[in-house]
Amino acid sequence: MSELKGDLIGVIGAGVMGGGVAQNLAQSGFRVVLIDIAEQALERARSDIRNNVRFQAFGKKDKSQADDPQVVLERITFTTDYAPLAEAAYVIENVVEKWEAKATVYPRLEAVCPPHTVYAVDTSCYSITRVAALTARPDKVIGIHFMNPVPMKPTVEVIRGWHTSTDTIAVTNTLLARMGKNSVLVNDSPGFVSNRILMLTVNEAAFTVQDQVANAQEVDEIFKKCFGHKMGPLETADLIGLDTILYSIEVLHESFADSKYRPCPLLKKMVDAGLLGRKSGQGFYKYK
CATH class of the missing domain: 1.10.1040.50 (N-(1-d-carboxylethyl)-l-norvaline Dehydrogenase; domain 2)
Known part of the structure; x- marks a missing residue:
């Protein structure tokens, strides 16, 4: 499988899904930049991640295997600034399911992300090919439909856009494997399968x-x-x-x-x- 070019992952949108993705990534050893336009959303995500990691510990018989909430949070940068994505190997976009909101994100990503960065669209229904048209790297755009709650769900739906390359699919599978997830690859269509x-x-x-x-x-x-x-x-x-x-x-x-x-x-x-x-x-x- 193709390797990620670094261990810094960007997550755009700090709602329930974005916070869950950031938590799962941090618990998998990645450095995470969690971005939102609202400081309040970032603070809520910080609190939710701390509480969720603590809750997970209650379910483990061997408490030595439980993650320390503080260690998990230290791997996540909570910010409204896109600049740290200049080092990102991969970005997962989770903003609200409104086209106007999604369309504002990708020009900002294009301005700071290096050419090798892969963009994953975590969307419920929008066409991955349509989103890829907002970028100059449509071969590096792919869909990942995470299920909620993200850290607890072992399988995701991965969507191949019209231009998505085999290397992008391989890099995505590498990322997901480190997150402890399997994937089912489907073709692009509004709503996909799920x-x-x-x-x-x-x-x-x-x-x-x-x-x-x-x-x-x-x-x-x-x-x-x-x-x-x-x-x-x-x-x-x-x-x-x-x-x-x-x-x-x-x-x-x-x-x-x-x-x-x-x-x-x-x-x-x-x-x-x-x-x-x-x-x-x-x-x-x-x-x-």
Whole structure:
């Protein structure tokens, strides 16, 4: 496998997913630069990473194998500045699922990153080829769809864009192996495999609640008790964030111009009301 040209990894976006990626990288021995436009998001990520590493220690029988939260945090630079990426071997972009937000990131990366830096797009639905067109290195752009919570999930979906090179795929597999992850490589299409199917399921589950066919708990019980899923679709939606779910469905609807991706009005109403799931304290379920 091709080797990474250095051990400094940039992570753009300090939300739940970005913080989880930064934590996983730091626990794997990488130096990490975690970048966000908001200092508040960076402080929240610092606190969440500290608490998550402590929580992981409780589950280990041999406490000597548990990571020290302070050691993990010392491997991460929390900043709003892109300049440290001048040494980056690899960058993982995790900003909000809004094209306007993503489109502002890549010119800033291009201005500071060395020519060998690989860009991984951690996106739910946007085309990797479309993102690669924002750069002068489309062969070094690839998709990585991490699952939440990132440190606990052993497999990721990797997406090959139109121009993605075999070397970029090999470097990505090297990075993921150090993070303790396997990958499934798929071709580029909006939503890829996981979210093209998952978002339809979540959206239709929301329709069944809206149409009073069942309540959220009943919907999820069917998936858990009849199909053996660990979580139901609406519990999963609350974990991901209903705003992210809605953004993703809207991207699929726009990309395919297919009415089967029409966003559920109840989902829109909940997002407008600030009922975003776990991160807001209430979604289909209450968490406070």
